[in-house]
Amino acid sequence: MTLEVRDLVIEAGGRRVVDGVSFDVADGARMGIIGESGSGKSLTALAILGLLPDGAAATGSVLWNGQEILGLPDRELAELRGDDIGIVFQEPRTALNPIRTVGRQIAESVRIHERVSKRDARARAVAEARRVSLPDPERVVDRYPHQLSGGQRQRVAIAMALACRPRLLIADEPTTALDVTIQADILSLLGDLVTEDGMSLVFITHDLAVLSRIATDAVVLARGEVVERGPVARLLAAPESHVTQGLVRDATATLWSPTHTTLPEPPGEAS
């Protein structure tokens, strides 16, 4: 299943905040969308999912497996989300319902999309909790979000997003709100699950070091436009635009030094 985004334009608050963005995500590919704050990353993801906030509108084309999904009725989009496309956001606290047990929330996404019985749904919730390596899955499903750590809450959000085995996962800064060590754990969990299921991935971040751990290719956004695109290894090693060069400098300065990635000297400072 492929995602093709063509000439996406988003107007929000009377301004054009995304301006002609195009990219493809082939079946099983791992695409990054990277850029500084306010460059249009989140709105691009929300437009793909049909979740733009009030006051924002998108034009252009978003083809999912050849079908136009931009402007689909809410009902059809809701079916697509969860069934075909999973979503993980930055802040699990806001993605989770504080007054429902995490098991119920994981089970709910299964029940909506697969019509399983209540009892089977609970068993599934336990299995999904185990799959994302939540501790003591039989019991953790009876806990409430506030009783879990930030990293555990993000595991719950990932379990919810992946419970129905979507073909595409869109993850918007899923590790940004977490401690540095937890970030690495969540990234490797996501990487493992994406590989296991053969899903495609769209991963949004402002951090090229993080991106290099999970994505193979990326588009670089600045002020709503694609300023550069290519394999992440090339963007790191030979960034062409000033924006990407800045991202490489930030990545090199980042506190956690990725074990699998050798970051190059920052541009202009190489000996």
Ligand SMILES: Nc1ncnc2c1ncn2[C@@H]1O[C@H](COP(=O)(O)OP(=O)(O)OP(=O)(O)O)[C@@H](O)[C@H]1O
């Ligand atoms: N609901 C809205 N109404 C008006 N403008 C908005 C709205 N949401 C976002 N914007 C503006 O659109 C631009 C792009 O926002 P977006 O959230 O997509 O950026 P981003 O790259 O994801 O940034 P961040 O990393 O800070 O989340 C920004 O200038 C932002 O202020």
